[in-house]
Amino acid sequence: MTTDNLVYERPEAFTETPTHYCPGCTHGVAHRLVAEVLEEMGVVNKTVGVAPVGCSVFAYNYFDADFVEAPHGRAPAMATGIKRVLPDRVVFTYQGDGDLASIGMGEIVHAAARGENITVIFINNANYGMTGGQMAPTTLPGMKTTSSPNGRDVETQGYPIKVSEMLSTLDGVGYCVRRSLHDPKNIRLAKKAIRAAFETQMRGLGFSMVELLSTCPTNWGMTPVASMKFVAEHMVPAYPLGDYKVSDAVKQIKVQG
Amino acid sequence: MQKEIIIAGFGGQGVLFGGQVLAYAAMDNGLNVTWIPSYGPEMRGGTANCTVVIADREIGSPLVKNPPLAVALNLPSFDKYEEMLAPGGTLVVNQSMVDRAPKRNDIHVIFVPCNEIAEEIGDRRLLNMTAVGALLTALPEIKLEDLEKALENHLPEKHKKLLPKNFEALKRGFVHAQKEWDKVPA
Amino acid sequence: MPKELWKGNEAIAEAAVRAGLEAYFGYPITPQTEILEYLSRRMPELGRAFVQAESELGAINMVYGAACTGARVMSSSSSPGVSLMMEGLSYIAGTEIPAVLVNVMRGGPGLGNIAPAQSDYNQAVRGGGHGDYPRIVLAPASVQEAIDLMALSFDLAEKYRMIAMMILDGSVGQMMEPAEMPAMREIRRRDYEWAVNGAMNRERRILTSIYLNPLDEEKTNLRLAERWNEVKTNEVRYKEYFLDDAKYVVVGFGTAGRVALSAVREARAHGVKVGLLRPITVSPFPYEALNQLTGQVEAFLVVEMNAGQMLDDVQLAVRGRVPVEFYGRPGGVVPFHDEILDEIRRLVSGPLAVSSNPRDSWLTRMYRNLKIAVP
Numbered sequence: 001m002t003t004d005n006l007v008y009e010r011p012e013a014f015t016e017t018p019t020h021y022c023p024g025c026t027h028g029v030a031h032r033l034v035a036e037v038l039e040e041m042g043v044v045n046k047t048v049g050v051a052p053v054g055c056s057v058f059a060y061n062y063f064d065a066d067f068v069e070a071p072h073g074r075a076p077a078m079a080t081g082i083k084r085v086l087p088d089r090v091v092f093t094y095q096g097d098g099d100l101a102s103i104g105m106g107e108i109v110h111a112a113a114r115g116e117n118i119t120v121i122f123i124n125n126a127n128y129g130m131t132g133g134q135m136a137p138t139t140l141p142g143m144k145t146t147s148s149p150n151g152r153d154v155e156t157q158g159y160p161i162k163v164s165e166m167l168s169t170l171d172g173v174g175y176c177v178r179r180s181l182h183d184p185k186n187i188r189l190a191k192k193a194i195r196a197a198f199e200t201q202m203r204g205l206g207f208s209m210v211e212l213l214s215t216c217p218t219n220w221g222m223t224p225v226a227s228m229k230f231v232a233e234h235m236v237p238a239y240p241l242g243d244y245k246v247s248d249a250v251k252q253i254k255v256q257g
Numbered sequence: 258m259q260k261e262i263i264i265a266g267f268g269g270q271g272v273l274f275g276g277q278v279l280a281y282a283a284m285d286n287g288l289n290v291t292w293i294p295s296y297g298p299e300m301r302g303g304t305a306n307c308t309v310v311i312a313d314r315e316i317g318s319p320l321v322k323n324p325p326l327a328v329a330l331n332l333p334s335f336d337k338y339e340e341m342l343a344p345g346g347t348l349v350v351n352q353s354m355v356d357r358a359p360k361r362n363d364i365h366v367i368f369v370p371c372n373e374i375a376e377e378i379g380d381r382r383l384l385n386m387t388a389v390g391a392l393l394t395a396l397p398e399i400k401l402e403d404l405e406k407a408l409e410n411h412l413p414e415k416h417k418k419l420l421p422k423n424f425e426a427l428k429r430g431f432v433h434a435q436k437e438w439d440k441v442p443a
Numbered sequence: 444m445p446k447e448l449w450k451g452n453e454a455i456a457e458a459a460v461r462a463g464l465e466a467y468f469g470y471p472i473t474p475q476t477e478i479l480e481y482l483s484r485r486m487p488e489l490g491r492a493f494v495q496a497e498s499e500l501g502a503i504n505m506v507y508g509a510a511c512t513g514a515r516v517m518s519s520s521s522s523p524g525v526s527l528m529m530e531g532l533s534y535i536a537g538t539e540i541p542a543v544l545v546n547v548m549r550g551g552p553g554l555g556n557i558a559p560a561q562s563d564y565n566q567a568v569r570g571g572g573h574g575d576y577p578r579i580v581l582a583p584a585s586v587q588e589a590i591d592l593m594a595l596s597f598d599l600a601e602k603y604r605m606i607a608m609m610i611l612d613g614s615v616g617q618m619m620e621p622a623e624m625p626a627m628r629e630i631r632r633r634d635y636e637w638a639v640n641g642a643m644n645r646e647r648r649i650l651t652s653i654y655l656n657p658l659d660e661e662k663t664n665l666r667l668a669e670r671w672n673e674v675k676t677n678e679v680r681y682k683e684y685f686l687d688d689a690k691y692v693v694v695g696f697g698t699a700g701r702v703a704l705s706a707v708r709e710a711r712a713h714g715v716k717v718g719l720l721r722p723i724t725v726s727p728f729p730y731e732a733l734n735q736l737t738g739q740v741e742a743f744l745v746v747e748m749n750a751g752q753m754l755d756d757v758q759l760a761v762r763g764r765v766p767v768e769f770y771g772r773p774g775g776v777v778p779f780h781d782e783i784l785d786e787i788r789r790l791v792s793g794p795l796a797v798s799s800n801p802r803d804s805w806l807t808r809m810y811r812n813l814k815i816a817v818p
């Protein structure tokens with residue numbers, strides 16, 4: 001887990017289970033931000049989370065809220081089912097880039113197109129962490145992974161998918177932004193975005209997603225510090241941070257506190 | 258003839274490779290052999306183990322509950338395999354990582370200061386080789402020279418410069434264990 | 444060729460390459476990923492096609508497309524991924540084209556775990572996909588057998604225009620054993636009379652699985668059934684151990700079979716006349732071999748790493764003439780040989796009755812052995 005100079009206090013929405021993430025992995029940071037936001041909004045006990053298949057498959061061990069665990073890539077479909085029968089609950093998915101942008105691309109696109117009132121936290125770490133570092137749709141050109149041993153060759157292995165840009169073209173989307181978790185300043189910005197995404201859902205303003213550029217020091221073969229640097233120097237240029245869609249209605253939201 | 262061996266320790270202690278060296282030596286000696294790792298998320302930083310079965314006939318189960326031979330490179334493995342070992346079996350224990358005496362008296366426990374020996378040789382990563390060398394005391398089917406040949410034949414080219422130190426680690430482990438062997442009550 | 448120490452998954456990948464694999468389509472999943480990773484390096488090196496698909500759904504349909512051209516192609520996955528491939532398998536079967544698939548099985552149902560299991564037997568052998576279609580299913584128990592069966596899978600699939608699937612549990616995929624690789628076969632793209640590859644100098648061809656007229660679909664089903672009869676006659680494979688004078692016979696495939704071998708040997712050492720039959724093709728199943736044995740034995744013991752799936756096939760063969768007992772470890776647990784030895788002892792000490800559902804008494808014994816309360 002990251003060791004930024006943030007003063008760390010465990011949010012209440014976070015259970016006491018120690019996380020299983022590798023040192024320097026930003027999954028833990030993302031978990032914490034979501035937990036803090038849910039707690040600040042006072043909605044922890046009306047939240048249902050949908051965990052993915054990926055390193056965060058056990059996300060449900062860390063959030064003190066109800067949770068289900070979806071088949072690989074199908075979290076947006078399960079979330080749709082839950083939200084449609086429990087429209088007053090807060091429903092969110094937490095998905096990796098393999099889960100969301102590869103096998104689950106159909107589900108995420110259609111949930112967004114339908115304007116499902118769910119929130120998606122999308123962890124882009126440029127590889128399949130859990131299965132040992134294979135190429136993901138988000139792997140950078142030339143990047144070595146265990147299934148692109150000579151570096152991702154765009155001729156045979158295609159180009160990275162920019163999910164936020166793509167989904168922002170859909171009318172059902174209320175809020176769709178990209179942030180990063182590589183330093184304290186960006187982590188603060190990420191938290192604000194996560195808040196805005198959940199506020200979008202609370203007001204029924206459509207599909208909301210926050211893409212978070214993340215680290216995978218273990219499979220990148222880097223130290224935690226080097227991996228933060230890699231995000232800043234290589235991921236951010238390839239995946240520019242920014243607001244890809246904030247609907248007019250969402251722009252009106254004023255958050256106090 | 259059939260012998261089952263479990264090698265266990267922390268991930269990063271070279272547990273899996275230690276087992277593979279034995280497997281290569283057995284194969285080169287014309288024996289049948291299976292090598293099977295524990296696999297899965299628990300391997301990230303946690304404990305790892307592998308089971309090696311050596312036989313002169315078709316091998317049935319590649320796993321064994323009560324092995325006659327085991328190597329424990331850390332304390333949790335010592336705790337576990339001291340209990341699991343077959344009566345009369347031999348357990349090689351990395352003395353550098355444990356601080357207790359054996360509880361059972363119906364098995365041979367050979368203590369080897371693997372970390373210290375490896376550091377004396379000048380490469381901590383060789384601690385697995387010292388333990389594997391020590392194990393040979395109870396595994397007459399494989400000779401020290403067999404292991405050396407196995408390393409020579411199967412170590413990836415880029416690691417070949419490490420061969421002399423590997424040999425030394427195997428040998429020092431073996432010699433240490435032979436001295437210890439005379440001391441252990443059977 | 445000299446023996447080398449091969450890891451099961453990598454051996455399968457290299458064996459496929461040497462059998463003339465022209466294209467591989469797959470998706471990562473433990474405990475099978477090494478096949479994909481190995482081929483991600485090896486296939487481009489040989490100028491052959493490798494695609495990491497967006498999903499298993501994508502992968503199997505890439506196989507479907509490539510197989511329609513008559514090329515030698517395959518995919519591999521593990522249980523949850525293979526479930527996703529079932530639609531594609533049904534289409535491939537309905538189109539009557541050859542395709543090869545490897546399932547390195549893990550504990551289920553659902554996401555389950557990544558430990559070795561044999562719980563996809565029914566899915567592989569009885570269907571999984573919709574419709575009435577036969578398929579060849581091979582179950583290796585060792586790295587060498589996996590290598591040998593890999594090449595055979597392609598040959599059988601092409602000979603019978605049928606799916607050939609290899610099922611092995613995760614431990615065979617992760618295990619290393621000395622094994623001999625066959626020599627590299629040349630890629631021979633045969634011009635099958637059905638292959639779709641551009642109607643140059645010939646009538647155009649269409650490959651489809653749609654037969655709107657039920658009578659046509661019925662004829663297709665009959666044709667598949669007829670072809671299956673040929674497979675049943677020619678392709679049954681199994682291995683026997685100590686069967687000559689056996690009064691008790693253990694039946695197990697893959698890893699369960701080889702663990703049983705250890706138990707059978709030990710029981711023999713104590714004078715018990717017990718043997719082992721290890722099916723290598725689980726589809727077609729060695730019914731006749733078991734039928735023959737039924738005259739000679741007092742009881743069968745079926746051992747599986749699931750809750751009793753192949754058990755049904757053994758019961759079909761034995762037809763209630765002698766007791767068939769069951770021992771299984773489902774959920775990703777590999778049995779130790781002494782558990783099977785205990786079961787053999789139980790058989791010998793009798794008395795046993797012919798029961799239509801040996802799973803019931805197995806369940807009772809499981810709760811007792813594991814010391815857990817019946818819910």
Ligand SMILES: Cc1ncc(C[n+]2csc(CCOP(=O)(O)OP(=O)(O)O)c2C)c(N)n1
Pocket residue numbers: 053054055056072095096097098099100123125127128129130131136470471472473499523524527
């Ligand atoms: C149907 C299916 N296919 C494949 C898998 C294997 N699998 C588990 S996690 C994973 C990829 C996870 O990568 P990502 O979504 O990027 O998450 P990360 O671990 O990087 O956070 C895969 C392919 C599976 N469980 N189910």
Ligand code: SF4
Pocket residue numbers: 020021022024025026027055125129130215216217218219
């Ligand atoms: S493998 Fe990568 S993504 Fe998974 S916990 Fe470790 S660092 Fe994080």
Ligand SMILES: [Mg+2]
Pocket residue numbers: 096097098123124125126127128129136
């Ligand atoms: Mg990822």
